[in-house]
Amino acid sequence: MSDELFVVDNLTVTLPTSRGPVDVVKNVSFTVGRDETVGIVGESGSGKSMTALAVLGLLPRGARTSGSVKLEGTELLGKPDRDLRSVRGNAISMVFQDPLSSLNPYYTVGLQIEEMYRTHRGGTRRAARQVAIEALDRVRIPDPERRVDHYPHQFSGGQRQRVMIAMALCCGPALLIADEPTTALDVTVQAQILELLRELQSTTGTGMVFITHDLAVISSIAQRVLVMRSGDPVEYETAEQLFSEPRHEYTRMLLDAVPRIDDEVAP
Numbered sequence: 065m066s067d068e069l070f071v072v073d074n075l076t077v078t079l080p081t082s083r084g085p086v087d088v089v090k091n092v093s094f095t096v097g098r099d100e101t102v103g104i105v106g107e108s109g110s111g112k113s114m115t116a117l118a119v120l121g122l123l124p125r126g127a128r129t130s131g132s133v134k135l136e137g138t139e140l141l142g143k144p145d146r147d148l149r150s151v152r153g154n155a156i157s158m159v160f161q162d163p164l165s166s167l168n169p170y171y172t173v174g175l176q177i178e179e180m181y182r183t184h185r186g187g188t189r190r191a192a193r194q195v196a197i198e199a200l201d202r203v204r205i206p207d208p209e210r211r212v213d214h215y216p217h218q219f220s221g222g223q224r225q226r227v228m229i230a231m232a233l234c235c236g237p238a239l240l241i242a243d244e245p246t247t248a249l250d251v252t253v254q255a256q257i258l259e260l261l262r263e264l265q266s267t268t269g270t271g272m273v274f275i276t277h278d279l280a281v282i283s284s285i286a287q288r289v290l291v292m293r294s295g296d297p298v299e300y301e302t303a304e305q306l307f308s309e310p311r312h313e314y315t316r317m318l319l320d321a322v323p324r325i326d327d328e329v330a331p
Contacts, residue, residue, distance in 0.1 A: 069271040070096040070239050074131040075141070077111075077118045077295075089114050090295045091131070094288070096239065096271040103286030103303070104275045105318070111295040112275045116241045120156060121148040135239060154184040157232035161244035163224035167216040173200070173227045174212035177234055184235050199230035203260060222253035226260065233264060240265075243275045258285055279322050283307055291315050 077089035089111040096102045104112045117123050119133050119140065133141040135155060140148070152158075160166045168176060177199055178192035193212070200208035203226040205219075216224055225245055232240060242261065246254040262285060265272055274285055282289055282303065289306045291299040291314065299312040310316045 067098055068095050069098045069100075069136060070273075071132070071134045072115075072119070073134075075115065075118060075133060076130045077114055077123065078128040078130075079124065080126040085128070088295050089118065090297075092290070092292070092297050094290050094297075094300060096273060098238075098271055099265060099269045100288070101265065101272040101274050101286045103282035103289045104273060104292060105277060105279060105282055105289060106292035107277060109294070110292040112277075112292055113243055114295075115292075116158065116243055116273065116275060119241070120152050120158060121145060122152075150184070153180055153232075153237075154235045155237055156239045156241065157235070157237040158241040158243060159225070159228050159232050159245045161247045163221070163228045164216060166228060167224060169216055172213050172215055173219070173231075177212075177227075177231045180231050181234050195234055196230075199234045200227070202233070202264070203227070203230045205230070222249055222256065225249065225257055229257075229260065229264070233268065233270070236268065237270060240270050240272045241275070242272060244277070246278075246281060247276070254281070261285065279307075279318055291318070 072095070073093050075089060075092045076087055078085045078087050092115055094102055104115065106112055118129050121140070121143065123129070129141055131141065132139060135151070140151065167173065174193060174196045177196035178189065181187070181192045181195050197208045197212050200212055205211050205223060205226055216227070219227060246257050249257065258281065261272070264270070274282065276282060286303050289301060289303050290297055291312065293314050299306065299310065299315045301311070306315065307319070310319060
């Protein structure tokens with residue numbers, strides 16, 4: 065097993081409500097090694113994205129956390145926001161599921177990548193522009209020298225997601241969190257994005273947390289899988305074990321819900 069890069073231990077997230085505090089993430093634990101992908105799966109509202117937001121210190125106002133979140137041995141949970149700013153986008157980057165709403169429509173994609181790079185690494189505008197061009201080339205955006213000056217609406221959905229990946233990786237993060245990055249894409253583009261992530265991970269050694277509700281996607285990219293239901297971790301296994309011999313009834317139900325090519329169609 066890979067060296068432990070990222071360790072989440074008994075993470076609990078509590079949100080205030082009109083009926084009192086509610087635990088929306090309950091005692092979640094998992095580890096991510098270098099060059100390893102851990103998938104987090106479950107239905108909408110199961111606490112997948114809330115877990116990622118807790119890691120980055122981006123929870124709603126009034127939220128409380130307990131447990132431990134360590135990156136390369138450094139505790140992140142409870143750090144003041146000013147300290148987490150140097151972590152977000154630098155040591156840990158996140159790719160969101162809707163790149164159109166994540167990218168600023170008023171700025172070119174190049175300027176947005178440059179801003180990310182210069183915020184964490186400094187340097188001149190010219191050097192940052194070269195980093196942006198190289199980042200777009202790495203994610204296979206055609207003609208990156210020209211496209212770096214284009215705006216988000218001038219890219220297709222799959223290309224916008226590639227831009228988000230380029231931005232997330234431009235500072236060489238140790239950990240990448242991908243929050244349903246292929247949900248809005250058709251199957252062909254989805255496969256291209258997954259292949260791209262695998263290739264980039266193999267060359268950079270970045271650990272990855274891949275969040276999705278799609279078990280078919282998880283089967284093609286993750287080495288270990290955490291299954292969540294209503295904030296509870298119900299199963300945490302290697303992908304091979306989970307797909308061949310799931311132990312929890314909820315996991316079996318999720319697997320049974322995946323369409324299969326040999327399923328009989330009712331007349």
